[in-house]
Each structure stands twice: as C-alpha cells, then as structure tokens.
Amino acid sequence: MDRDPVWSMTQQELWDEETARGYDTPGSGMFSTEVLGPTVDRLAGLADGGPALELAIGTGRVAVPLHRRGVPVTGIELSTAMIGQLRQKVPEAEIPVVQGDMATATAPGDYTLVYLVFNTIGNLLSQAEQVACVRNAARHLRPGGCFVVELMVPGLRVLPPGKTASVFTAEPGYLGVDTYDVVEQLLVSSHVTFGAGREARIGRTPQRYVWPAELDLMAQLAGLQLESRHADWEGGPFTADSPSHVSVYRRPADPATG
Structure with missing residues (x-):
C-alpha cells in the first residue's frame, strides 16, 4: 500500500500562510481563558523570575x-507564516524569535525555563529528531x-x-x-469542519506519538530528571486514564554553586 501523501509534506507546507491565518481562535478553544490561564500561571511560576x-x-x-x-x-519557530502572525501581535524587540528547527536551532543566552506545549514535539516525525529536541532544550537550560x-x-x-x-x-x-x-508510532489527526449543505473542509496533521516512559528516557539521555507529572496545568493527578500530561524535567544544579 502506498504511504499517505501527508507524510511527504514539509513542516513549512503543513504550517503555511492559510493555516497560520486560521490558527488563532481568540477567547475559545486553546485560546480560552480557562485553558491559557492555568498554563501561563504554571509556566510563570516555573520561570521563577528568569527568562523562558x-x-x-x-x-x-x-x-x-x-x-x-x-x-x-x-522563541524558536520553523514556519515563516506562523512568525508573521506573531509579529502582528508583538515586535521582535519584545519577543525575539530564531527561525529554525526546534531540534537543532540555537537561541542566544541561557534560560531558567524551556517549554513545549500542546503535543508540539510530535511534529518531529522520528524518535531521533525528538531525542535531539530534548537535548537541544537541555543545552539551553541554566543549571x-x-x-x-x-x-x-x-x-x-x-x-x-x-x-x-x-x-x-x-x-x-x-x-x-x-x-x-x-x-511506527505515527498518527494522522484529521480535522473536518462542516459548512452549509454538503460543504466540508479538512485539515490533516501527521505526528509521532511519544509514550510518557519514552519521554522520560529521552530526558534522561539529555541529563534531565523528572520532577513532576500531572494530568493538566492545574496540577491534577496523572492516572492511567489521563488523556494528556504536563511533565516537568529539571537540569541538576551546578554542584559548585549548590
């Protein structure tokens, strides 16, 4: 059987101008206060006054x-179109962005917090790329x-x-x-939006899914230690029935500084 053609698309093709223009849904879905409030609260606390x-x-x-x-x-971002939408909200001087692959691109300086939200690591379609991404995150972290x-x-x-x-x-x-x-631990998410009558629009995104234990091993290979895992940003308990998780990995402190 021939492979689904969606797997041959580049990330630039997947995250193109049309997708970027329709990505934001202010006040609803991922952009609702109920979703963003706890996310930002938790990340701000973990940043602990430092850069992210x-x-x-x-x-x-x-x-x-x-x-x-x-x-x-x-930020680090591969898609020119997504960066363009960000620039309509804030200038480069406020939120600088390095254009490049999250598995390899380097941002200047070091950080108290590096984060990946909403299944984004799955956009890297091989285990090797995902391991490289976690290592890249670790390289950017302060002790x-x-x-x-x-x-x-x-x-x-x-x-x-x-x-x-x-x-x-x-x-x-x-x-x-x-x-x-x-x-292959691969999936395609198909999003079908129905219009009037027979009209319908479909968007499709390929991903490589990662098991929690597999992610822990990737972090260990990068020198990071699992500190906590919750079912959501509000700190709900992670169980066998949780559909998602928020995992925090810590880079050990420099022994010389404590």
Missing part, C-alpha cells in the same frame, strides 16, 4: 500572555532550570481489535479523527 524559551512558539498563543506577565520570552512538556497520551486503548482509527471529537460542525500506525 518556547520551542515552536507558533503565533505566540502562550508566549504573548507569558510575556505580559513579566517573563522575558524568546537548576526546567524543561516542561505538554503531551497527549496515545489513545490506543480505545481502538477495537483490527481497527486503526478513533474519533477524538464529534460535535456540531466538527469531527476529529486520529488514524494510527501502531508499528
């Missing part, structure tokens, strides 16, 4: 409100600093035997479906 680096900063969904809380934020990852837990438990797809959201006007390749 967001990998794959996108349009600044988290970076802009975090910056407004007084946290100096720098004692932390790396925070928000990531889904693969929903394989809901797949019936022999089936490869599951519906993750079904509501009026929208259908979300994940199609899994469980051998």
